[in-house]
Amino acid sequence: MNMSEHTQQNEHKTEGTPLLDDPRMSTRGVDVFYGDKQAIFNVDLDIGKNQVLAMIGPSGCGKSTFLRCLNRMNDTIDICKVTGSISLDGEDIYDRKIDVVELRARVGMVFQKPNPFPKSIYENVAYGPRIHGLVDHKVDLDEIVEKSLVRCGLWKEVRDRLDQPATGLSGGQQQRLCIARAIAINPEVVLMDEPCSALDPIATATVEELISELSERFTISIVTHSMQQAARVSQRTAYFHLGKLIEVGDTDQIFTNPTHQLTEEYITGRIG
């Protein structure tokens, strides 16, 4: 890309505090293109350790695109090109040396629609630790499966039917199973793209409670369309608009007194 064009398009500054002292992940000057079309513009953002970062913004503003950069899920889309730098614990995740499979074990992902494998409940959780060689013995695997399910508050509900198909669980149970699957391989970061949008209020509350608990051990970044959810589960909030990172700040501040007009308009439901 032509450099002068680059600076011109990226002539905007993120309001608030996008950078942190001791981040888990950092992105600097990240641009994302789908073919000729640019979807993300020059994003500098740090994701703090053991914190929940909420990403909000209107549909099509690039939240999912940006989230997928963080564990290189965009690699699977042919026309998608990511430039700039993204690091995990100071290490460039787009470096040639990086093993993408291993990266995705360190940076796990939970999707909008619960997507359990068409296998047993046990196998859904055991699969990751097994292929990543985290265990040698069946007892160790059993232990990981149980621990992960307990942590997701699912153990009591499924302990007696671990060998039954995961697809037989309710939507909320399936989503918690997917989260159990993601954390079974002990990731550093868990990315969640609208994890509750297919769930009822009770299941949503359970998953939100789980997110808060998990943030004590993991770093979490969640995309959500629910302002209340962002306000409830996150400590920091990032607002995206047309591919640009407009404002980042403490969640409490963003929802009571945002700095940028666009943030204010979006969270109060006004026409921009």
Add this chain to the structure above:
Amino acid sequence: MSEKKTIIGTHISKQFDQELEDIRERVLQMGGLVEEQFGRVMTALMDGDADQAALVAAEDYKINQFEMEIDEECVLILARRQPTASDLRLVVAVTKCIRDLERIGDETERMARMIQNSIEIESPENYYKGFLAAGESIRKLLQSTLDCFARMDVMSAVKQMREAYIIDREFHSMTKQLVDRMKKDPESITSALDMMWATRCLEKVGDHCVNILENVVYSVKGQDVRHQHLDEVEETVKQS
């Protein structure tokens, strides 16, 4: 950074616009009634009209009713809309302002009852002069306060806070004068005490006005300026 505009009427939900506009409008109506009641008490005192004072005291329930109704509307908005940012601050500020307005109503009622007594006992015009002047200052303060709320004008809000501070100092000298009078003329103790209590009422009305002004600043700026020095408040308000 550009100055943020906070105009109510631009939500995607027109219904939400209407609900916010409604509570704002109702606060102004309530404020109008509070102001009117206050003015009537002062007139009653000036005219020595005990019946008029009694009437004012009897009508305080209307103000209470306003408070309860607006409060309920605010609760419904919180439940229905889960407002954020400036909307949230407006609703919170409204719930606080109507409390202060209701308290001003209570102080007005109390003054009405006291004045009724004083007028019935005797006609000590001498006491009233200073009191009436202070009452007029407070009436103006109340009027300007409601004006600041109506226009969400933070610059005038700070100006009125300064005004309130000056008036407050006058009360101290008034109280001293009343004490001196009681010392010199023990006969006057009963009526002077009444006047003392009425002065306390005026003082409290002034305090409630300041609370409302602080809430105007909170609603517009998102900054809690309670317990701040006025110069600091002014700094806060000037920042965009």
